[in-house]
Structures are given as structure tokens and as C-alpha cells.
Amino acid sequence: MRQYIFASHAHFATGIKESTELLSGARDNVHDLSMFVDGRTDVAEEAAKLLATFDPADDVIVCTDLFGGSVNNEFTKIVQTRPNTYLVANMNLPLLIQLLFSDQEAPAxxxxxxxxxxxxxxxxxxxxxxxxxxDEEEF
Structure with a gap:
């Protein structure tokens, strides 16, 4: 199965997940990880807890808010040690919608x-x- 994690600073991940749900419906394989709010301060710990709920054979696509930010940096470490894990930075809604509607059988x-x-x-x-x-109309 393919799992998706939207991870960010503050509530961006939660909000963008809600936006994808509005457009594509709620999905059991889409997860949000909003960091540095609501007592979530340890990215490594929170990511490990979430990843532990997945089958080790699952493909995991992680989308983060900011390339080079602390959330992205922690997932960069995870990508290097967890097989079938893919990291995309600077997420936006068009990216997420296209990912969710992509061919789930195609290589991630x-x-x-x-x-x-x-x-x-x-x-x-x-x-x-x-x-x-x-400019085009002038010709």
C-alpha cells in the first residue's frame, strides 16, 4: 500500500490535508504531521511513531512544507534509512492532489x-x- 505523510511547521499540514479531503475525499492512507504545535516538538519521535503504524513494505511518500527546514531535514534522515520512502519538499495543493489521484501501482x-x-x-x-x-492577443 502507498502511504502519504504531509508534514509541516505549525498547522499547515493539517490544513492542506483538509483541503485535499475536500477535493478527493478522506483517505485512510493520508496522514498529517503538524510540528511545533499542540505539544509536538520532536520531529524524529513523532515521525517514528507514525511510521511504526505502517507495514514495512509500504511505499511512503512524505511531503514537507519547506526544503531545508527542520521537518524536512529530519525526514531526509529517515529517507536514507527506510526503504521505499520518498521525500518531496515545498508541497502545494496541486502536487498533493496529483499524487493522490496518480496510478497507485506505478513506481512511486x-x-x-x-x-x-x-x-x-x-x-x-x-x-x-x-x-x-x-501580448499574444496583439498579434
Missing amino acids: DQVIREILAADDTRVKFVNDLLTDAD
């Missing part, structure tokens, strides 16, 4: 690479898109 690393390469997943500066659209 392949799915992640394809989604990250897709234009829909990238952050966009809408003002520039509007300017580009105006």
Missing part, C-alpha cells in the same frame, strides 16, 4: 518525477501570465 519515484515535471504543479506568477496573454 516515477510518479513523483512526472508530477514535479508537470507545469500544473509549479508556482505561477499570474500577472506575468496575464501579460503574456495580452
Whole structure:
């Protein structure tokens, strides 16, 4: 089975999980880990507790809020020691929705690479898109 962990500083992970549920429904294989709030201060401990609930053979895709942040750094250590664990930083809602609706039988690393390469997943500066659209209309 494929498990998903959304992990962040403060309540971002909980909130973005709620947003995915609004769009895709609640799923038993989607978990949030909001750190440095509600008494959660030890990322390693909280991550270990959550990972212990999974089958060791499960693929685990972890999405964190900030590359180089403390939550991401702790999961970087885990990825190096737990097989079938994949880490994606700088999560956003389009990324998560695409992951949840991806082919669950396809190799996780392949799915992640394809989604990250897709234009829909990238952050966009809408003002520039509007300017580009105006420029195209002039021709």
C-alpha cells in the first residue's frame, strides 16, 4: 500500500490535508504531521511513531512544507534509512492532489518525477501570465 505523510511547521499540514479531503475525499492512507504545535516538538519521535503504524513494505511518500527546514531535514534522515520512502519538499495543493489521484501501482519515484515535471504543479506568477496573454492577443 502507498502511504502519504504531509508534514509541516505549525498547522499547515493539517490544513492542506483538509483541503485535499475536500477535493478527493478522506483517505485512510493520508496522514498529517503538524510540528511545533499542540505539544509536538520532536520531529524524529513523532515521525517514528507514525511510521511504526505502517507495514514495512509500504511505499511512503512524505511531503514537507519547506526544503531545508527542520521537518524536512529530519525526514531526509529517515529517507536514507527506510526503504521505499520518498521525500518531496515545498508541497502545494496541486502536487498533493496529483499524487493522490496518480496510478497507485506505478513506481512511486516515477510518479513523483512526472508530477514535479508537470507545469500544473509549479508556482505561477499570474500577472506575468496575464501579460503574456495580452501580448499574444496583439498579434
